[in-house]
Amino acid sequence: MRCEVSAADAESKAAGTAAVEWKEMGMTEEKRYLTMDIGGTFIKYSILDGQYRELEEGSERTKRDPAEFLTQLLEIVGQYKENAAGIAACIGGFINPETGENTDFSVGKNFVTYNLKEEFAKASGLPVVLENDSNSAALGELAAGAGRGLSNLGMITVGTGIGGALIIDRKLVRGSHFKAGEAGFFRLGVGTDAAPLEYAAATSRLVKKVSAAVGETVDGYYIFEHLDDPAVDAIYRDWLAKLAVIVGNMAVLADPEAVLIGGGICKQERFIRDLREKVYSMYEHLEEYTEIRACETGNLAGRIGALSLLLGETA
Secondary structure (H helix, E strand, O other): OOOOOOHHHHHHHHHHHHHHHHHHOOOOOOOEEEEEEEOOOEEEEEEEEOOOOEEEEEEEEOOOOHHHHHHHHHHHHHHHHHHOOOEEEEEOOOEOOOOOOEOOOOOOHHHHOOOHHHHHHHHHOOOEEEEEHHHHHHHHHHHHOOOOOOOOEEEEEEOOOEEEEEEEOOEEOOOOOOOOOOHHHOEEOOOOOOOOOEEOOOHHHHHHHHHHHHOOOOOHHHHHHOOOOHHHHHHHHHHHHHHHHHHHHHHHHHOOOEEEEEOHHHHOHHHHHHHHHHHHHHOHHHHHOOEEEEOOOHHHHHHHHHHHHHOOOOO
16 A cells, blocks of 8 residues: 655655654754845845854845845745744844934935845834844853953954944943944044045945055955055055054944944954954053954854844844
């Protein structure tokens, strides 16, 4: 006699097997959460459990058209909502965490056309958290990374742009207009020909300057492999000094236990070492009481931080 197994039965059996495997590993089944890091280039999403363990992950290139962007996000929500206990997302912009409104109109129209907190809640019926990406990354480090055990920290993310966040007494400082800690707005110079006003440059600017100097398109790895080239080293040192002013000023302003440095470049030990040396040479007193640390949670930082808000483990 032939015994046929339905797709539903097979799925149920697979789920039961997974539960047995979890128990054999000494773990109990926990609630799962859909987390999203919504970036200008990619949307990265994960299923995390309450211990911030990643159970599933995926990514998609971000659609620019606002309507297509919303549809794209709601399709991700629809895919996971049945098995999720909540949704935690982070995105660029000045986010009101209560209303979900994004008032940063320097970002793309896709980021501000729709209230994503409301849209996610309406589509899923689940509790939803939406927070600024740099703020979320800082909370992620506080909960599960280089900020564990700290009460006060600053964070500066260095990538396509420069972002920042402040945590005081283990609480996120958002400010009156949700712009607190935005290190990318810090200005250098005094507005004269000798010292013109400028912003500290992100990694993308460093790469462009080096590419122009060497006459070919290079990446960050090339720069660190060619610091013995005087032209490359000079551009790097000038860029590093301006970033060091931003780090030092944040440390002086907020008096944190540590300033954390995020972004792909923080994987370069040489960069973190050089940045520490430059900051402490400019602000000699800081070395006694303010550490400069590389972030530890990588690309998951924002998703972990947003989930920590949803779980009420950070504020």
